[in-house]
Amino acid sequence: MLSQHQSGHRPISLDAAKAYAKGLGIGIGEIAPRFAKLVSDVSELAQPAPHPKTQEIDLSAYSAVPMYHAPDAVIVPVLSNCGSMGPGSELLESDVIVGDLALSPHWINQQIRPQNPQELRFIHAYGDSMAPTFTDGDVLLVDTGLSARDPSSREGVYVLRANDRNFIKRVTPTFDGKLQVTSDNPSAKTVQTLNGDHQVDVVGRVVWAWNGKRL
Template sequence: MGLGNEVLDADYVVGDLALSSHWINQHIRPSNIRELKFIHAHGESMAPTFSSGDVLLVDVGSRDPSSMEGVYVLEVRGQLYIKRVRIRMDGAMEVSSDNINIKTVDVLNGDHQLNVLGRVVWAWNGKKL
């Protein structure tokens, strides 16, 4: 979110958060439960969808925004971003922030080299994405 954060070279465990497989299968329905990861939101570019400090559940097996629009974790030039990705009527992919006060919109036309790391499927503010 925001201006992006540096991509870390490994996963870092900062605590435990246990989810039952029943809850995951009822609310998330991932194709592979082992491909779920947590990340903390940082910045306000995606407010009111979620805010800085919210814990986000990311399905790293879901990396194709053209098959499912949503909020994705993106890597661009060594920086991590959490942005909404949607398909425009002309077929181009659009990357944007949700916060209307700092709204950013980029159209992916092949000039951007980015890596889609996964789709945000739940935010610990009570909102399913």
């Protein structure tokens, strides 16, 4: 009977072919070549498809990339000190640089025209007494140069230091040689005249508010 199965004259089921092969200790191909080929084809189909080859990217080339500044950029320090537009911001013992911003020298010459670009500083505004000129959280560019610290020659917004606090106020020279300190926010109603009775230091003049408004 086995020879008839092998010759193909008598059909055999897959289960019977496996039973013969197991009992005789031979491969299923010797019992039924057709089933052996079928099993081989099914096994090939059952193999997982190979993953397509992907190009490996060396990420080390992207690590620790330095910040690029143009060769002629003016690096302006960002100070941790705030300038209060309300009751005043307490001073640190010294100005602490927490970062820097790079500015184009062309933009500085066109928009700011400081006597010395190296004396520019960035601080943050705090409070709302100078709204709508600038508001809480705006980044302010301050010229700390000697010529910029003379409000008697030019009306403007200045960073003032008094009683160990920073203030940002508008300072206007008056006809009698005094300086009037005011807030731009009408609801603040800050009006004070500096006549020399109080120690007030002018830190610098605010020349640009980083909301696109030139001062």
